[in-house]
Amino acid sequence: MNTGNKQPQLAICILEEQTQLTLADLCRACAVHEAQIIELVDVGVLEPLGREQARWRFGGASLHRARMALRLQRGLDMDLAGVALALELLDEIASLRARLRAMGGEY
Amino acid sequence: MEFKDYYKIMGVARDATQDEIKRSYRKLARKYHPDVSKEANAEARFKELGEAYEVLKDAEKRAAYDQLGANWKGGQEFRPPPDWNAGFEFSGGGFTGGDAADYSDFFASLFGRDFRVGGGGGAPFHAKGEDHHAKVLIDLEDTYQGATRTITLRVPGVNAQGHVITRERVLNVTIPKGIREGQHIRLSGQGSAGMGEGQTGDLYLQVEFRAHPLYRVDGRDLYLDLPVAPWEAALGATVKVPTLGGIVELKIPEGSGSGRKLRLKGRGIPGDSPGDCYVILAIALPPADTEAAKDLYRKMAQQLNFNPRAKIGV
Numbered sequence: 001m002n003t004g005n006k007q008p009q010l011a012i013c014i015l016e017e018q019t020q021l022t023l024a025d026l027c028r029a030c031a032v033h034e035a036q037i038i039e040l041v042d043v044g045v046l047e048p049l050g051r052e053q054a055r056w057r058f059g060g061a062s063l064h065r066a067r068m069a070l071r072l073q074r075g076l077d078m079d080l081a082g083v084a085l086a087l088e089l090l091d092e093i094a095s096l097r098a099r100l101r102a103m104g105g106e107y
Numbered sequence: 108m109e110f111k112d113y114y115k116i117m118g119v120a121r122d123a124t125q126d127e128i129k130r131s132y133r134k135l136a137r138k139y140h141p142d143v144s145k146e147a148n149a150e151a152r153f154k155e156l157g158e159a160y161e162v163l164k165d166a167e168k169r170a171a172y173d174q175l176g177a178n179w180k181g182g183q184e185f186r187p188p189p190d191w192n193a194g195f196e197f198s199g200g201g202f203t204g205g206d207a208a209d210y211s212d213f214f215a216s217l218f219g220r221d222f223r224v225g226g227g228g229g230a231p232f233h234a235k236g237e238d239h240h241a242k243v244l245i246d247l248e249d250t251y252q253g254a255t256r257t258i259t260l261r262v263p264g265v266n267a268q269g270h271v272i273t274r275e276r277v278l279n280v281t282i283p284k285g286i287r288e289g290q291h292i293r294l295s296g297q298g299s300a301g302m303g304e305g306q307t308g309d310l311y312l313q314v315e316f317r318a319h320p321l322y323r324v325d326g327r328d329l330y331l332d333l334p335v336a337p338w339e340a341a342l343g344a345t346v347k348v349p350t351l352g353g354i355v356e357l358k359i360p361e362g363s364g365s366g367r368k369l370r371l372k373g374r375g376i377p378g379d380s381p382g383d384c385y386v387i388l389a390i391a392l393p394p395a396d397t398e399a400a401k402d403l404y405r406k407m408a409q410q411l412n413f414n415p416r417a418k419i420g421v
Contacts, residue, residue: 014283015291015311029238029309063311064291068142075140075153077133090143102325102385104332 019060023048026058030066037066043080045069045087108212112181113159113172121177125164132160158210168218187216236299236308243292243312245282247319247329250376251351253284258312280312285378288316288324321349327382328375334391335359340367350374350384357386365390 013019021029026037026046038053040046046066048056065087072083114121119131138144139152146152162168179185243258260276280292291311298308316324323330333348343361347354350371357369367388375382395401407413 010278010280010297011295012281012283013293014286015293017290019293028235060291060293064313071142072140075142075157076136086143098325102323102328102330104323104330104387 015060015063017060021058021060021062023053023056023058026062026066029063030070032070036070039080040066040069043084045080045084108185108216110179110181110183110185111155111159111211111213112179113162115181116155116159117163119163121173125166128160128163132156132164154209155211158214161210162214162218172217185213185216234302234305236301236305238308239298239310241310241312242315243280244315244317246317247322247324247376248351249282250284250286250314250316254282256280256282260310278310282314285376285381286314287327287376288314290314322351322384324376326376327378327380329382329384331384331386332389333357333386334389335363337390337392340364340388340390348384348386359388363388 023034023037027034030037037046041048046058046062048058050056069083069087072078072086073080078086114123117128117131118135119127135156136153139146139149139156141150141153162172175188239262241260243256245254245256248254249256258278258280260278261273262276263271263273266272278294278297280294283292286292291313294310294312296307297310300307321331329351331348333346335344335346339346339359340363341361343359345356345358348357348371352374355371355374357371359369365388369386369388371384371386373381374384393400395404
């Protein structure tokens with residue numbers, strides 16, 4: 001153990017690139033029941049690798065996508081089809097804004 | 108504490124119907140939802156709105172709130188009247204939407220706080236601790252070289268007397284080389300402590316770049332405006348270009364125009380498939396501030412048969 005003000009070595013990784021999550025990981029990180037994550041997979045908001053549910057592996061980016069989907073669902077009282085559409089449109093807006101910014105425009 | 112004008116927050120009159128309140132709430136919720144809104148204070152507005160709706164949608168809470176009278180103004184110093192709550196019986200059901208822990212002191216003084224009791228008796232309870240989420244602002248150079256940054260997090264907690272306090276927590280974080288804007292650094296075991304024998308939660312830091320004086324960023328790629336002299340663009344030249352990895356030489360092809368995009372392959376954000384650096388040419392005109400310079404411009408005007416507006420027909 002380190003002493004005094006020294007910081008212990010932190011275990012660090014880039015979530016989106018170096019992490020895979022199981023269904024249970026995702027449920028815990030989002031504090032929801034399995035059924036809610038499965039619904040997000042059913043509407044295509046999350047796309048796990050692996051055919052059977054027991055073998056599902058989610059990319060690291062799924063964690064924030066799922067959290068955002070759940071926030072939209074609760075905060076705006078949306079159904080899941082609406083959430084899926086909103087996420088697609090938000091992705092598109094984000095990529096257009098990034099391109100606009102790269103061109104030197106305001107957004 | 109400050110009085111909160113829930114009607115004003117909701118954008119409705121004091122005599123608004125429940126339907127009007129609901130409609131207004133839904134409209135404003137879409138406007139200020141932090142995942143959708145680009146308003147700078149969206150998160151605070153959304154919370155405030157949730158709190159206002161919690162009161163106004165509920166006939167009992169609304170009636171109790173109305174009893175305070177119409178003379179209060181938002182932001183005014185407020186103490187609940189001594190006979191507050193007399194004659195009102197809250198039938199429970201109490202807290203529904205949102206995260207009641209976020210409600211203001213004003214709300215808490217009127218309606219109490221909903222302290223959720225975790226665990227409960229019986230069998231020993233184990234659960235992994237909560238994850239924490241925060242943002243970290245870094246420089247573009249940090250992702251190019253990798254860097255160590257000291258970040259200070261404000262962590263709400265409860266002290267021994269049961270008061271809600273904010274502690275500061277300092278972490279030395281290694282910024283992984285090649286991380287891009289919007290990605291998250293995961294620090295395992297740096298969230299809340301678990302319950303029972305449960306594991307400690309994790310800390311997620313969402314990366315944002317500070318605006319860079321030279322480069323604009325799109326994913327892995329960088330964009331740089333490069334000023335060039337008219338003769339460099341017209342005749343071609345090899346010029347120096349600053350990149351994150353140092354100065355490199357770039358060949359400008361003969362006959363280049365303003366806005367031409369040239370690619371420096373692999374000179375963007377590093378990674379397994381590194382990004383590129385796009386150089387956008389911007390022709391800079393030499394000032395005609397001496398007789399000699401004016402003469403050169405006059406010569407061009409006489410000797411070049413050039414109409415810059417030929418394409419627009421004049």
